[in-house]
Each structure stands twice: as structure tokens, then as C-alpha cells.
Amino acid sequence: MSSFCNRNRKIEEAELEKRLLEEYRKEVANCDEHGLSTQHIGDEWMRRKIREICGYHVSDRWIKQFRKRNHIRYFSGRRHFVAEPPRPREQPVAIRERRAAPTQPRRGEYSEIDSRVAEEIRRRHVAGERLTNPWILDFARKLAGEIYPEDVGVAEFFDMNWLYRFKRRYCVDLKPQNTVLPPPPAPPSNLPKPIPLYFDYYLYTQMMLNNILQTPCQNST
Numbered sequence: 001m002s003s004f005c006n007r008n009r010k011i012e013e014a015e016l017e018k019r020l021l022e023e024y025r026k027e028v029a030n031c032d033e034h035g036l037s038t039q040h041i042g043d044e045w046m047r048r049k050i051r052e053i054c055g056y057h058v059s060d061r062w063i064k065q066f067r068k069r070n071h072i073r074y075f076s077g078r079r080h081f082v083a084e085p086p087r088p089r090e091q092p093v094a095i096r097e098r099r100a101a102p103t104q105p106r107r108g109e110y111s112e113i114d115s116r117v118a119e120e121i122r123r124r125h126v127a128g129e130r131l132t133n134p135w136i137l138d139f140a141r142k143l144a145g146e147i148y149p150e151d152v153g154v155a156e157f158f159d160m161n162w163l164y165r166f167k168r169r170y171c172v173d174l175k176p177q178n179t180v181l182p183p184p185p186a187p188p189s190n191l192p193k194p195i196p197l198y199f200d201y202y203l204y205t206q207m208m209l210n211n212i213l214q215t216p217c218q219n220s221t
Helices: 013-028 043-054 060-070 093-100 111-126 133-147 160-170 201-214
Strands: 003-006 009-012
Touching (some): 009 013, 013 043, 043 060
Antiparallel strands (some): 003 009
């Protein structure tokens, strides 16, 4: 009978087989109804248990003979088993309804506020007033509190997302677009008219000569 040595420790082969077989049966006893053990039982599991028992490495041939003598069967561990993904727990109806209660109202629910904000913006643009995004938000929230005083969270709806949709829907610009500039002052009538660039110089001299001939002469006294 051979023996396995590890420095100061010595163990007989029969004792090694006995203890290894006990470890194997103990692990197999933990298998579930699918034949899955808590870990994968194979050659690597055998080597690890042998090192724990005697601290020695054995050959593949020894493990093969040990399996044959003791009718050892390998098992796949649970970590190799692909389980069905867990299904989400069904929530009570009250919880689903509370979580589904949005701060986003249905489309057109606050259309009155939108139209009144757009009307106020047009009125201020006509007066030449330049507006800002914070002012539009504050004005919309103020209107919402006046029109829907019973709705506690109505002001939260009028945020930057609402402002983006509102400005796109109503084509809102912060600067007034309909401001008409006054016309420039007319030049004095007694100034000579500028010479058009397309006038011929000969025609211009003839015109000046005719003006001189038509002017009556005044005799000096």
C-alpha cells in the first residue's frame, strides 16, 4: 500500500480514498431535485479536496482509478445552471395607480394657460418689451395657481420641458419681432440733387446750360 507525504505529514492511500469518498458523498447529498450540487464536482474538485486532506498532488490516472473503483459520478454545480430570470412581483392595484399618477397632464388639459401666456407675450412684444425664459415660467405658474387652486402640484408641470414645447408650438421669440423703426429724416430741399451715376456728362452740361439761359438777367443799378 502506497502512502502520500507532505513534509511532516503522512497519510496512507486507503485513508485518503476513505476521506475523499466521504467528502464526495457529503457533497452529493446536497444535490437538489435537478441533480445539481452546490458546486461543480469534477476532476478539479477532486484535486482540491485531496490537497485539503493530505496536501499532496495526485495524477490524473489515480483519480480515474479512484472513480472507477468507487463508481464516482460527476455533477454540474448550480453556478453552471442557467436559471429562468426572476419575474417581477405583481404590485397591488393601489400602488400601481399611485405610481402612475403623473405630473404630466393629458394633452390639452392646461391649454387655457398656454393661450393666456401666449396672449400676454404678444401684448408685451407690441409694447417693445424683451422677455426672458424665467419670466415666462413664473407667469405660467402664477396663472396655474390662480386657475387651478385645488391642484396642488400644477406648478410642477410648468418646467423647462413645458417651456420648450410651448415656445415651439407658439413660435415664441424672446425679442419682439414687430417693432417698426422710424423712417430716416428727409434731406433739405435746397440742396442740389446728386448726379446720377448713369448720367452722360454731355447731357448733364446741356441741362445746366438750359437752366442758365432760362434764368432772367437782373440789371445792376
